[in-house]
Amino acid sequence: MSTGTKGAGRTSTKRHGPTTILVALSFAATTMAVMQTVVSPILPQLQNRLGVSSSAIAWVLTGNLLASAVATPLLGRLGDLRGRKRFLLYALAAVALGSILAACTTSYVMLIAGRVLQGMGGGVVPLALSVVRDEFPKERSAGSIATIGATISVGATFGSVSTGLIADRWDYHLLFWLSALVALLSMLMVWRVVPDTAERRQGHVDLIGALTLSGWLAALLAAVSTGSRSGWGDPLVVGGLALAVLLFAAWIGWALHHPEPLVDLRVMARRPVLLANLSGIFTGMAMYGSSLLFPPFIQAPSALGYGFGKSVLIAGLIMLPGTLGNLAAAPVAARMTNRHGPKPALVLGPLLSGTAFALLLPLHGHWWAFSMVGVLFGFGLGLAFSAMPALINDHVPADMTGVANGMNAVLRTVGGATGTAVLGAILSASPAGAATARAAGVAHAPGLTGYLVCFGMLGAGCLVAAVLAWSIPGVRRGGRGVPVVVEPDRVEAGR
Numbered sequence: 126m127s128t129g130t131k132g133a134g135r136t137s138t139k140r141h142g143p144t145t146i147l148v149a150l151s152f153a154a155t156t157m158a159v160m161q162t163v164v165s166p167i168l169p170q171l172q173n174r175l176g177v178s179s180s181a182i183a184w185v186l187t188g189n190l191l192a193s194a195v196a197t198p199l200l201g202r203l204g205d206l207r208g209r210k211r212f213l214l215y216a217l218a219a220v221a222l223g224s225i226l227a228a229c230t231t232s233y234v235m236l237i238a239g240r241v242l243q244g245m246g247g248g249v250v251p252l253a254l255s256v257v258r259d260e261f262p263k264e265r266s267a268g269s270i271a272t273i274g275a276t277i278s279v280g281a282t283f284g285s286v287s288t289g290l291i292a293d294r295w296d297y298h299l300l301f302w303l304s305a306l307v308a309l310l311s312m313l314m315v316w317r318v319v320p321d322t323a324e325r326r327q328g329h330v331d332l333i334g335a336l337t338l339s340g341w342l343a344a345l346l347a348a349v350s351t352g353s354r355s356g357w358g359d360p361l362v363v364g365g366l367a368l369a370v371l372l373f374a375a376w377i378g379w380a381l382h383h384p385e386p387l388v389d390l391r392v393m394a395r396r397p398v399l400l401a402n403l404s405g406i407f408t409g410m411a412m413y414g415s416s417l418l419f420p421p422f423i424q425a426p427s428a429l430g431y432g433f434g435k436s437v438l439i440a441g442l443i444m445l446p447g448t449l450g451n452l453a454a455a456p457v458a459a460r461m462t463n464r465h466g467p468k469p470a471l472v473l474g475p476l477l478s479g480t481a482f483a484l485l486l487p488l489h490g491h492w493w494a495f496s497m498v499g500v501l502f503g504f505g506l507g508l509a510f511s512a513m514p515a516l517i518n519d520h521v522p523a524d525m526t527g528v529a530n531g532m533n534a535v536l537r538t539v540g541g542a543t544g545t546a547v548l549g550a551i552l553s554a555s556p557a558g559a560a561t562a563r564a565a566g567v568a569h570a571p572g573l574t575g576y577l578v579c580f581g582m583l584g585a586g587c588l589v590a591a592v593l594a595w596s597i598p599g600v601r602r603g604g605r606g607v608p609v610v611v612e613p614d615r616v617e618a619g620r
Contacts, residue, residue, distance in 0.1 A: 143261050147269050149314040150253040151276040153217060156304075156311040157246045158277045160220050161189065162416075163300050164240070167437075170297060175233045187350040188237050190542060192244025194346055194535050195339040200248025201531030202330060202387050204255060205524050210321040213252045214312055219245030221308035228301035239301070246308075247538075250277065251530035254514045256319060258526050266518070267467075268459035271511035275455035334379055334387035341372035342535065349546045357550075388528055397520045398529065400597045401513055404471065405533050406540030407590035408509050411478055413541025414548050414583045415502065419444055422576055423495060428564050429557050431573040433492045443492060447499030454507025461508075462515050470512035471594040477505030479587030482580045489577070509590070516597070544586070548579045 164171065164185055172182040196216070204212040223242025230236060250273065257269045291299050348365030356362070380386040393399065423440040425432025435443065454474070461470045481502035488494035514530050521529040555575030556562075562570050 143265055143269065145318055146256070146260060146320070147272060149311075149318040150256060150269075151273055152314055153213060153249050153311045154253055154273050155276045156217065156220060156307045157249045159307055160224070160243045160246050160304050161193075163304055167297050167300070171236075174297070175231070175236070177233050181233070183350065184237055185240055187347065189240040189244040190350070190538065191343050191346050192241045193247030194342045194538050196245045197247040197251060197534050197538075198338060198388060198528050198531040199330075199335050200245070201251040201255070201527030201529075202335075203527075204248070204252045205527040206330065208321050209252050209256050209259070209527065210315065210319045213249060213256075213315050213319065216246050216248045216252065217308050217312045217315065219243070220249075221305050221312065224301045224305035224308060228298050228305060243304070247534065248531065251527050251534055254518070254530045255526040258518050258523065260320065264463065267462035267511075267515050268456065270515050270518075271455040271458040271462070271507075274458075274510040274514070275452050275507055277510070329385060331379075331383055331385060331387040334376065334383060337372050337376035337379055338387060341369045341376055342539070344369035344372060345539065346542050349542050352546060388532055389525060392521050392525055393529065393532065395520055397597050398517055400593050401471065401516050402533055402536050404475070404509075404590040404593040405513055405537045407586045407593070408475055408478075408506070408513075409537030409540035410544030410586045411475070411482075411502075411583050411590075412506060412537070414544050414579070414586075417545045417548055418576060418579055418583075419495060419499075422489075423492065425570065426566065428566070429561055429570055429573070431489065431576065435492070443495050444499055446496045447503035450500035450503030450505075451507035454504045455511060458508045458511035462512060467512035467516040467519070468594065468597050470508045471516060471597070472591050474505045474508030474510075474512065475587040475590035475594065477508070478502050479505075479584045479591065481505065482584030482587065485580045486577060489573075489580070505587075509594075544583075548582070551575050551579055551582070 171185060175182070200212050200216055219242050223239040223245070225239075226242065227236050227239030230239070253273055254270060257266055257273070261269050291297070291303075344365045348362045348369060351359065351365065352362040377390065380388060380390045393402070420437075420440050422431065423433055423435050423443055424437065426434045458470045458474075461467075461473075478501075481498045484498050484501070485494065488498070513533060517529050517533055518526055552571035552575045555572045555578065557570045557572040
C-alpha cells in the first residue's frame with residue numbers, strides 16, 4: 126500500500142520544477158472549462174442549424190454533463206491506481222477527439238457523440254489535484270490548488286466571451302476547432318512536463334461499483350434535465366428518478382461490503398469530507414445557477430421590464446470582471462489555508478457569494494451592477510473552490526485523492542443540475558405577461574419576479590453552504606492550521 130510519501134516511485138529526478146508543472150496542470154483545467162462552456166450561448170443557433178426541437182438540443186449540454194459525471198470518479202480512481210499522467214492524457218485526448226468530431230459534422234447525432242467524448246475531460250481537475258498532492262511540497266500545495274481552481278473560472282469566462290465573438294462573426298464550427306486546439310496543446314504540455322510514477326499502487330478497479338455509480342448518476346441527471354423541460358409528472362422522469370434511487374441503494378450496499386470499492390464510503394462519510402461535499406453541492410448550485418440566470422437576463426430586451434438587450438458578446442464582457450475576482454481569490458485562499466487551514470476560506474467564500482446575490486435584488490436595473498457584483502461573486506466562489514480540495518486532501522489517504530476529489534466535483538455537478546432544474550421551473554412558472562412579451566418581440570419570457578426569486582434562492586443556498594462549512598471540525602494552534610492525520614480504516618488495512 127502506498128504511504129503517500131512525496132517523491133516515492135519516480136523513474137528519475139524531475140526535469141521540471143513545481144511552477145512549470147503547475148502551468149501545465151492549470152492549462153489542462155482551462156481546457157476542461159472552455160469545453161464545458163463553449164456551447165451554452167449558441168444553443169438557439171445550433172437548434173436552428175440542425176433543425177431539432179428545444180428538448181433535443183438540450184442534450185448537447187445534458188450528454189456532456191452525464192459523461193463528465195460518470196467519467197470523473199472513474200478516471201480519478203484509475204489515476205490513483207495506474208498513474209495520474211496517463212489518465213490525464215487519456216482525458217485530454219477524449220476532449221480533443223470529441224471536439225474534432227463536433228467540428229467536422231453537421232449531424233445532430235454526431236454532435237451529441239462529440240459532446241459525450243468531450244465530457245470525459247471532467248476527470249482532468251481531480252487528476253491535476255492529485256498530481257499536486259504527489260509532486261509539490263506542503264508549503265506550495267495550497268497555493269497551487271487555489272491556482273488550478275481559479276483557472277477553471279478563467280477558462281469558463283474565456284469560453285463564453287470567445288463564443289460570443291465567434292458566433293457574431295463566424296460559423297459555430299470554429300468554436301469546436303478552437304476547443305480541439307486547446308486540448309492538443311494541453312496534451313503536449315502534460316506529456317512534456319508532468320512526471321509519472323514507475324510504481325503503481327496495489328489494487329484493482331471495482332467495475333460493479335463503477336457501473337452502479339454511473340447508473341444512478343446517469344438516471345438522476347437525465348431525469349432532472351428532462352423534468353425541467355417536460356414536467357415532473359412525465360413517466361420517463363418518474364421512472365428515471367425511481368431507477369436512480371434503486372441504483373443508489375445498490376451502489377451503497379456494494380460499496381459497504383466490497384473489500385476494495387471504487388469509492389470508500391467510510392472515508393467519504395468522515396465528517397469533514399461529508400460536510401465539505403454537502404457544502405460543495407450548494408456552491409455548485411450557485412455556480413451553475415449564475416450561468417443560467419445572468420446571460421439571459423442581460424440579453425433580455427428592456428421592454429420586458431428588465432434586461433438590457435445586449436448581444437452574446439457584450440453579455441460575456443459584462444460578466445468578465447467576475448474572472449478577476451476569481452483570480453484575486455487564489456493567492457488569498459492560499460495564504461488563509463497555509464495560516465489557518467482551509468475552513469475559514471470555505472466559510473467566507475459562500476458568504477461573499479451570497480452577499481453578491483443579495484445586492485442584485487435592489488441593483489438588478491443597472492447593467493454595471495452585474496460586473497460589480499460579479500467581482501464579489503467570483504471572489505467568493507474562488508475562495509470556496511480553492512479551499513475545498515485542500516480540505517479533502519487533508520482527510521483522505523493518498524491513494525484516494527483522485528476519486529475523492531472526483532466525487533466532490535460530481536456532487537457539485539449534481540447540485541448544479543438539480544439547482545438549475547429548480548430555477549428553470551421557477552422561471553417557467555413566473556412568465557411575463559402576454560402583452561409585455563409581444564411588445565418585446567418574443568413569444569415567451571420569464572417575468573422579473575421569477576428572476577428575483579431565483580436570485581434570493583441562490584443567496585440562501587450560499588448561506589447554507591457557509592453554515593455547513595462552519596460545522597466542519599477544526600483545531601487551530603498558534604494561529605496556524607494543524608495537519609490532519611488520516612488514520613487507516615478497516616478496508617485500507619486489509620489491502
